[in-house]
Amino acid sequence: MxxxxxxxxxxxxxxxxxxxxxxxxxxxxxxxxxxxxxxxxxxxxxxxxxxxxxxxxxxxxxxxxxxxxxxxxxxxxxxxxxxxxxxxxxxxxxxxxxxxxxxxxxxxxxxxxxxxxxxxxxxxxxxxxxxxxxxxxxxxxxxxxxxxxxxxxxxxxxxxxxxxxxxxxxxxxxxxxxxxxxxxxxxxxxxxxxxxxxxxxxxxxxxxxxxxxxxxxxxxxxxxxxxLSSPATGFAAAVAGLNRVTGRVADGRWERGGLSLGLGGQDDELREGAEAAAVFRPGAVRLERVDATTWTGTLRLTAGREAAGEWVARVVRLEQTPAGVRVHTDPPVVAVDLAPDAALGLAPGVPVQLRLAETNVRFLPVVRPASADAPAPES
Structure with missing residues (x-):
């Protein structure tokens, strides 16, 4: 049959x-x-x-x-x-x-x-x-x-x-x-x-x-x-267990807010000014607490000090995983996988500094569905 x-x-x-x-x-x-x-x-x-x-x-x-x-x-x-x-x-x-x-x-x-x-x-x-x-x-x-x-x-x-x-x-x-x-x-x-x-x-x-x-x-x-390897939306990335952050290509780099990354040899695939999504695994992100008690204090402490692939954010929530703890941060929306002991002291609202090596990122062009009236979901 x-x-x-x-x-x-x-x-x-x-x-x-x-x-x-x-x-x-x-x-x-x-x-x-x-x-x-x-x-x-x-x-x-x-x-x-x-x-x-x-x-x-x-x-x-x-x-x-x-x-x-x-x-x-x-x-x-x-x-x-x-x-x-x-x-x-x-x-x-x-x-x-x-x-x-x-x-x-x-x-x-x-x-x-x-x-x-x-x-x-x-x-x-x-x-x-x-x-x-x-x-x-x-x-x-x-x-x-x-x-x-x-x-x-x-x-x-x-x-x-x-x-x-x-x-x-x-x-x-x-x-x-x-x-x-x-x-x-x-x-x-x-x-x-x-x-x-x-x-x-x-x-x-x-x-x-x-x-x-x-x-x-x-x-x-x-x-x-x-x-699963090249998710086109934030939902598809979540299903695949990946982070997907949309930004724009400018001056040969990818940028989203205060986060800037080199294109890692993908310069020819992404045109200047185009939207692109940075895709990376939660385990590729390094996370550290910031010695500040307020968001304003965090911004003052880190102003002008972020290097390429570094940014500050706040903890949104913590989620238990089989291997440890997944920490959800914003902005932008990024998940970070940590060992249980590395998550001690973290709680919603706590400011953190994140680091991501450019070699751990793939960039995908953002293509909007032709039949959609509204923009596709972003991260």
Whole structure:
């Protein structure tokens, strides 16, 4: 079995919010859909599934047009378009067993009961629930319910599978196990899938390409590796675990406020006066406290003393990480990774001096999305 191609331009209006996004996937391709809360990810998936009508645009699955904003009568019902939406809530039929839940889809498609039952047994084995077919959802853990939901969705051989943050409600260990099941089954069935997620691990483990959606428009798309290494917006940089600070090129240098950096051999790639983003890892920044108790005192103490790659800022918040502490500072918005003992004495509002070696920075041209009415988010 394998999925079909998806080619969609979705325009939906909800009050003051407007979603205007194009998304496509080749047959058997998995595309990660990422964006902050409120970006329109769930609305986009609901439109693809036929649960939300288009204001404009068109959705094509394989060689069929299943939705068109230009032709009001062109709206194939969700049950007839072979597009299955799986959310973080498994939504199993509570009165049916796991086996019956999985067999329900094939039987509804007209497959004879004996064949549907055999396929349900096969799917229970595939998702690691062999021997649990007689249990009802209430007798299964959250992770087991999600495995049944995945099996039920794939047993219908969907043309396109839409996954709306299916691992969000699971604990990390269970989520890892279910992610592995998804990865194996999407690959083995060559199912075309769109996976909406907040987690870069999902994108890396499951997807071939990524689409970043922010404020209803696509701000970046491409191979997962390319987006994580060269994020076009502050959100994409945060997903990749990178700092992204926008500035301008002037006199052969990159500048943002009091921060100035050499272009490190990228002079030919960035024209004079152009916007550019400095991208660097939180671990590349050095941080020290300033011997001043007020922001005004800090500015007086450091005035005229900052060298290239040095600036002063204030601590905004501290965040625990597996390796230590991540210190968020502003201005500009920059995260710094420290060992736990190096963060002693730091608190919101504390002035600090930061240093960044030019050799640890990459510069990317800033490209504004053509369809966006407002500037792309900055750091």
């Amino acid at each position: 394998s999925g079909e191609t998806l080619d969609a331009h979705v325009v939906v209006r909800r009050g003051v919010f407007r979603l205007d996004a194009a998304i496509a996937a080749d047959a058997g391709e998995v595309v990660a859909l990422m964006g902050p809360s409120g970006a329109g990810k769930s609305t986009l998936l609901a439109a693809l599934a036929g649960l939300v009508r288009l204001a404009e645009g068109e959705i094509r699955v394989g060689d069929r047009i299943v939705d068109s904003g230009a032709r009001r009568r062109m709206h194939v019902q969700p049950s007839a378009r072979r597009v299955v939406l799986l959310s973080q809530d498994a939504r199993l039929f509570p009165h049916l067993t796991a086996h019956e839940n999985i067999a329900f889809g094939p039987r509804a498609q007209g497959i004879v009961a004996s064949v549907a039952d055999a396929e349900a047994d096969e799917w229970l084995w595939r998702v690691g629930l062999d021997g649990m077919g007689r249990r009802r959802p209430a007798e299964l853990s959250g992770g087991q319910q999600q495995r049944v939901a995945i099996a039920r969705a794939l047993a219908t051989t969907p043309a396109v599978l839409l996954l709306d943050e299916p691992l969000t409600s699971l604990d990390p260990e269970t989520g890892d196990a279910v992610r592995a099941v998804l990865q194996e089954q999407l690959a083995s069935t060559r199912t075309t899938a769109i996976v909406a997620t907040h987690d870069a691990v999902d994108a890396v483990a499951l997807a071939h390409r990524m689409v970043v959606l922010e404020e209803g428009v696509v701000t970046q798309e491409g191979a997962v590796r390319d987006i």
